[in-house]
Amino acid sequence: MTSRQPSLRASAWQAGGFVRDDTPTAEVERREAVIESLAGTVRDLIDATIRTTVEDDEVHRVRDDLAALVDRLRVSQLPGPAGVRYNTEFRSWNWGNAVVGAANGIAPPLRIVHDSDGCHADVVLGAAYEGPPGLVHGGVSALLLDHIMGETASGRRRTAFTGTLTMRYRRGTPLGPLRLEGRIVGEERRKIFVAGSISDADGVTVEAEGVFIQPAGTPTAPERPST
Numbered sequence: 001m002t003s004r005q006p007s008l009r010a011s012a013w014q015a016g017g018f019v020r021d022d023t024p025t026a027e028v029e030r031r032e033a034v035i036e037s038l039a040g041t042v043r044d045l046i047d048a049t050i051r052t053t054v055e056d057d058e059v060h061r062v063r064d065d066l067a068a069l070v071d072r073l074r075v076s077q078l079p080g081p082a083g084v085r086y087n088t089e090f091r092s093w094n095w096g097n098a099v100v101g102a103a104n105g106i107a108p109p110l111r112i113v114h115d116s117d118g119c120h121a122d123v124v125l126g127a128a129y130e131g132p133p134g135l136v137h138g139g140v141s142a143l144l145l146d147h148i149m150g151e152t153a154s155g156r157r158r159t160a161f162t163g164t165l166t167m168r169y170r171r172g173t174p175l176g177p178l179r180l181e182g183r184i185v186g187e188e189r190r191k192i193f194v195a196g197s198i199s200d201a202d203g204v205t206v207e208a209e210g211v212f213i214q215p216a217g218t219p220t221a222p223e224r225p226s227t
């Protein structure tokens with residue numbers, strides 16, 4: 001198989017931490033698929049590491065093999081975190097994001113669907129997200145809800161940051177298949193009020209309320225059709 005050099009290079013200017021990058025969408029998507037396949041294997045590695053019971057010597061051999069692989073990836077690196085990039089075709093990508101990042105092996109990753117009411121995502125959380133035995137860590141629940149509620153507030157037409165997030169943990173959230181939801185319940189000037197939830201097959205486990213703020217001076221685009 002032939003390898004291709006990544007052609008992703010930030011252009012000179014930045015706006016509010018969002019980096020304009022004139023890589024064409026087709027190239028972004030080609031590279032995204034490549035890096036996503038690596039992150040998927042990293043995710044498997046994390047799960048395998050947590051659950052392995054192989055002998056100590058084998059653990060040490062695997063550690064050494066992995067250290068050599070890390071060195072290969074370090075041959076060419078971004079100078080800092082991946083950030084959020086966008087091109088002239090309005091394609092944006094945030095491959096390092098802790099929740100949705102295609103290159104991030106610690107992101108589940110969440111695949112968020114925008115619909116007419118807000119957003120939802122179906123996800124399966126495994127051993128890497130455990131807090132209490134067999135249950136999702138409360139901070140992970142907050143992390144995932146924060147993101148999906150932020151995307152709900154942003155609605156693919158503006159940027160809104162979390163101002164205040166309030167969680168109510170109604171019962172333990174089991175590891176396994178879950179649904180996350182977010183919907184806008186009110187708007188007041190630059191404040192967007194969002195309700196969110198996590199559910200398992202038996203109903204809601206966590207509810208959240210959030211106030212998301214559109215920073216002053218940032219643009220709002222016309223509403224896009226839902227996907």
Ligand SMILES: CCCCCCCC(=O)SCCNC(=O)CCNC(=O)[C@H](O)C(C)(C)COP(=O)(O)OP(=O)(O)OC[C@H]1O[C@@H](n2cnc3c(N)ncnc32)[C@H](O)[C@@H]1OP(=O)(O)O
Nearest residue numbers: 146147150151154161162163164189191211213214215216
């Ligand atoms: C598209 C991708 C979506 C992904 C989303 C992921 C969600 C995230 O994790 S975002 C990261 C976590 N959040 C942050 O880091 C935010 C840090 N805070 C900030 O940047 C700023 O404080 C920010 C933008 C929230 C508000 O700043 P600023 O625009 O100056 O607010 P300001 O002008 O003082 O206030 C505007 C209004 O918001 C209210 N407000 C300000 N801060 C808060 C807050 N923390 N909580 C509730 N309300 C607030 C004010 O009372 C004011 O209300 P009113 O219009 O009624 O007077």
